[in-house]
Amino acid sequence: MKKSILPDPFGAARNTKGFGEMDDQNDPVTMVLGLKDVRKCAHNWKTFQSGAAPGRIVVPSEVHIRDTRQIPFEVDPPEHKDYRALVEPWFKRPLEEDYSAALTKQINTIVDEVLNKDSVEVVEGFSLILQSRALTLLLNTPFEESETWISWGTHVFRSHGNSLDGDKANILYDYIDKRIKQAAENPGDDLYSKLLKSTKDGKELTHEEVKGVMILTFAGGRDTVINAITNSIAYFAEHPESLARLKSEPDIINNAVEELIRYFSPLTQMGRVATQDTQVCEHAIKANSRISLCWASANRDERTFENPNEVVIDRKINPHVAFGFGTHNCLGATHARQILNILVKTLSEKVKSIDILDYKENIEELGEFKRKVGYDKLMVRFN
Numbered sequence: 001m002k003k004s005i006l007p008d009p010f011g012a013a014r015n016t017k018g019f020g021e022m023d024d025q026n027d028p029v030t031m032v033l034g035l036k037d038v039r040k041c042a043h044n045w046k047t048f049q050s051g052a053a054p055g056r057i058v059v060p061s062e063v064h065i066r067d068t069r070q071i072p073f074e075v076d077p078p079e080h081k082d083y084r085a086l087v088e089p090w091f092k093r094p095l096e097e098d099y100s101a102a103l104t105k106q107i108n109t110i111v112d113e114v115l116n117k118d119s120v121e122v123v124e125g126f127s128l129i130l131q132s133r134a135l136t137l138l139l140n141t142p143f144e145e146s147e148t149w150i151s152w153g154t155h156v157f158r159s160h161g162n163s164l165d166g167d168k169a170n171i172l173y174d175y176i177d178k179r180i181k182q183a184a185e186n187p188g189d190d191l192y193s194k195l196l197k198s199t200k201d202g203k204e205l206t207h208e209e210v211k212g213v214m215i216l217t218f219a220g221g222r223d224t225v226i227n228a229i230t231n232s233i234a235y236f237a238e239h240p241e242s243l244a245r246l247k248s249e250p251d252i253i254n255n256a257v258e259e260l261i262r263y264f265s266p267l268t269q270m271g272r273v274a275t276q277d278t279q280v281c282e283h284a285i286k287a288n289s290r291i292s293l294c295w296a297s298a299n300r301d302e303r304t305f306e307n308p309n310e311v312v313i314d315r316k317i318n319p320h321v322a323f324g325f326g327t328h329n330c331l332g333a334t335h336a337r338q339i340l341n342i343l344v345k346t347l348s349e350k351v352k353s354i355d356i357l358d359y360k361e362n363i364e365e366l367g368e369f370k371r372k373v374g375y376d377k378l379m380v381r382f383n
Contacts, residue, residue, distance in 0.1 A: 003234060006371075006372050006373075009366075010031075010297035011300065011302075013368070017281060020033060020294070020297075022367025025060065027290060030283060031292045031297070033298070034298065035298040035301040035303070039326070041280060042325040042326040043327075045076050045077060045272075045326070048275070048291060049076050049274075050073065051074055052272075058270070064164065068173070083213075087213060091335065094334050099137060099338075100342070103134060104346075107130065107134075107339070108350075118381060119379055122378040123376065126233070127225075127233075128153070128226055131339075132149040134225075138217070139191045156168070157169045179214075180211060183196055191214070220332055227264065230374050231260070232340065232343070233380065234380075235264075237355065239311070250345065254341065255314050255315055255318070256313045257337060261322045262299045262318055262322055265295050266322065267296075270324065273291075274288065275287060299321060299322055351383065356380050362375055362376045
C-alpha cells in the first residue's frame with residue numbers, strides 16, 4: 001500500500017448504524033459519521049451547541065487545560081454572529097493582492113531552500129516553518145515572531161504524541177497575555193490592536209475576549225495546516241504524474257486543493273453538546289452529552305462522493321466538510337486555502353519529483369476506530 005494513502009476506518013459503521021462511539025477522558029462521545037447527518041447536526045445549533053463549557057466541544061476535550069472561551073468558535077447565535085462580524089473581514093485578507101504576493105514570496109523561499117538540501121523532514125522542517133511564517137501575515141506581526149512559534153512544535157496543547165499538556169498550553173496563554181498588554185500600551189496594525197479597538201454591544205472587547213480570539217487563531221490552524229501540507233507532499237511524492245498535470249493545467253489547481261483537503265481531512269472531528277434529550281441516526285442522546293461531527297468520515301461518504309477513497313485531482317462536484325459546515329464553519333479557511341493553492345502551484349512549477357526516504361505515521365485512537373491523520377515524521381528529497 002502506498003505511504004500517502006489514508007484509509008477510511010469509518011466506512012462499515014457509517015453504512016450500518018451511522019454512528020460510532022468513543023470515550024474521551026470519561027466523557028463519552030457519539031460520533032456522527034454520514035455526510036447528511038453531519039450537516040444536519042452542524043446546522044442545528046439550538047440542539048447541538050458550541051457554547052458549552054470552554055474546551056468541551058473539542059475532541060479530545062480541553063476542559064482541563066483552559067477556561068478561556070475560544071471566540072467565535074465556542075459561542076452560539078445570536079452572539080456568534082456579532083463576534084464573527086468583527087473578525088471575519090480580517091480573516092478574508094488573504095484574498096487581497098498584496099497579501100497573496102507576500103505569501104507567494106514566503107512559500108517560494110521555503111521551496112527554494114529545500115531544493116538545495118539532500119533531504120528534509122517535512123513535518124517540522126517544512127510544514128511547521130511554512131505555517132508559522134504564514135501566520136505572521138495573518139496576524140500582521142513581525143516575521144521574526146515565527147521563530148518563537150516554531151519552537152513550540154506542531155501542536156500548542158499537546159506533547160509526547162497526543163497527550164494534552166497543560167504546562168505547554170500555559171506557554172501559549174502567557175505569550176498571548178503579553179502580546180495583548182503590549183498592543184494596549186503601543187497600538188499598531190496587528191490583530192491584537194485591531195481587536196482591542198473593536199466594540200460589541202457598544203463596549204470594547206475585554207482582555208479575555210481578545211485572548212479567546214487569539215487562542216483560536218493560534219490553535220485552530222496549526223496542526224491542521226501542517227497535516228494538510230505534509231499529506232499533500234506525501235501524495236505528490238507517490239503521484240508525480242499529478243504534479244506534472246498541474247504544471248500543464250494550472251486551471252485545475254483549485255479543484256486539486258479542494259480534493260486534497262477532502263481526502264486528507266486534516267481535522268478528524270469537532271464536538272457539540274446536546275441541549276436536550278434527542279437522537280442521531282435513531283440513537284438516543286441525553287441532554288448534556290456530547291456528539292462529534294466526524295468530518296473525516298463524512299468526506300468519504302460514498303452516497304455523495306464517487307470513488308471517495310481515491311484522490312480525483314480534478315473532481316468537479318466536491319461538497320466536502322473539511323472546514324466544517326454551517327454557522328461555525330472554519331474562520332481560517334480562506335488563509336488555509338491560499339496557503340495550499342500557492343504551495344501546490346509553486347511545487348508544480350519548481351519540483352519534478354519527490355522521494356520519500358523515511359516516515360512514521362500519526363495514528364489517532366478514536367474508541368472503536370484508528371485513523372491515520374498524517375505523519376509524526378516524513379523524510380523526503382525534493383528534486
